[in-house]
Amino acid sequence: MDEQRHIPLPLKYRPNNFAELIGQELMAQTIKNAIKLNRIANAYLLTGVRGVGKTTTARIIAKALNCNEVTLGNGEFKEPCSKCDNCIAIGESRSIDVLEMDAASRTGISDIRELIDGVQYAPVSSNYKVYIIDEVHMLSNAAFNGLLKTLEEPPKHVKFIFATTEVRKIPATILSRCQRYDLKRIEPHELSDFFKSICDKEAVPIEDGALKIISRAAEGSVRDGLSLLDQAIAYSESNITEALVKDMIGLNDPIEILNLVSLLMEGQTLAALEKLNLLYEGGADPLLILRDLIHFVHYLTLFKVDAAESLKLSHTEAEFKAFEELATKLQVGTLSMVWQMLHKGLGEVSNTFSPISALEMLLIRIAYTADIPHPNELIEEISRIIEEDETLAVETTPAQKQSSVPKIDPKVQEIIDFFPGAEVETSDN
DSSP: OGGGOOOOHHHHTOOOSGGGOSSOHHHHHHHHHHHHTTOOOSEEEEEOSTTSSHHHHHHHHHHHHHOTTOOTTSSSOOOOOSOSHHHHHHHTTOOSSEEEEETTTOOSHHHHHHHHHHHTSOOSSSSOEEEEEETGGGSOHHHHHHHHHHHHSOOTTEEEEEEESOGGGSOHHHHTTSEEEEOOOOOHHHHHHHHHHHHHHTTOOBOHHHHHHHHHHHTTOHHHHHHHHHHHHHHHSSOBOHHHHHHHHTOOOHHHHHHHHHHHHTTOHHHHHHHHHHHHHTTOOHHHHHHHHHHHHHHHHHHHTTOOTTHHHHSOHHHHHHHHHHHTTOOHHHHHHHHHHHHHHHHHHHHSSOHHHHHHHHHHHHHHHHTSOOHHHHHHHHHHHHHHHHHHHHHSOHHHHHHTOOOOOHHHHHHHHHSTTOOOOOTTO
16 A cells, blocks of 8 residues: 555655756755865755755755765765665654754754754764754744854764755854855756656656746746646646646736737727736736736847847747747837836735736726837927927918918827926917
8 A cells, every 4th residue: 555655746756866956066066076075064054945955955965974885085976875774764854863953843942952962972873963954044043042152163973954045034153154055946948857857757748838837837946846747747647738737827828918918018908908807807816917917028128138048948939939029019118117117016916905906007007108109209209390380480371380280199299288398389389
């Protein structure tokens, strides 16, 4: 019965050595060199967003220090075997010499005092006694102060490894006693390749578009992406398609969002509101729609400055082509203005009792202002009007001037009327 138990993908494919880590080559190489040269720090601080491998890396370091098959400081590095008693015990979180502590649930000085009391004892069956403290930023000030002396001058057989998502909350006195490594977000194309290899191992067919959507939704987190992939495998029962993943995650269709952006830029207020209501009635969250609009206007701006090559790796071919086509119709100045308006409207939509109403009002403002002439065009239009007025004053009779008053663009007229003293003088004044 136990053999048939399903193991979630994040646990089943958790890295067991540095070679299996994704996207953290710099950190992995530095620590491998330190182990090879026996220049191991007293304490390591691993920081980064959720799901990038902080706790996993801490366990791999503990394995590398205590593996029975690894000889420290002999001038060459060997990956932990993951087969000896020490490696197996560390991987299963039951090693007597590698102690893991969750600072989120054990935050006080009494917990740290208990840890310090055990530091003096030598490891039972390993080279080092390793203390892994997860979410270390949750410790109280008294607990941090209690760690200072031991952290600075620990016994030779003791190593500390801290993991946190909030490095700014850790006192500077602690940071100065640690070697800090920032684990970066994993790039979408790296996640796609990794997820593809897992689908091959699991014998699950998956479309490239579905891989890109899952990788984009993971936001750089391997664990989040694996959880989504596990869910997609269960949801699909066989082939994982792009449409299925969109339906499962509840993402807004990028093409529909681009259509909404296009309507806004064209000043089609009614059509834009109808498109918004269709998305809302389909179950889309107004706040998520707004965030998508902000992202997409940003992407369109990248196209305008020829910096959108990376979007090919995280979007499907149809989505990339739609971005490219819409970008050719827009100006950077207009995109910049719309992005600012959307970003400022984010607070309004987040804090109101009726997010959809706030979003509608925001889109109305944008649709109304999106087709206002560019300042250069405005100046040219006003200059043209003044020149025509001067020509009329010289070459025509009063009767002819009355019938030949130059026509002003309605948008220009609204702007002129809005500012007192900005009226265009004619020869009749």
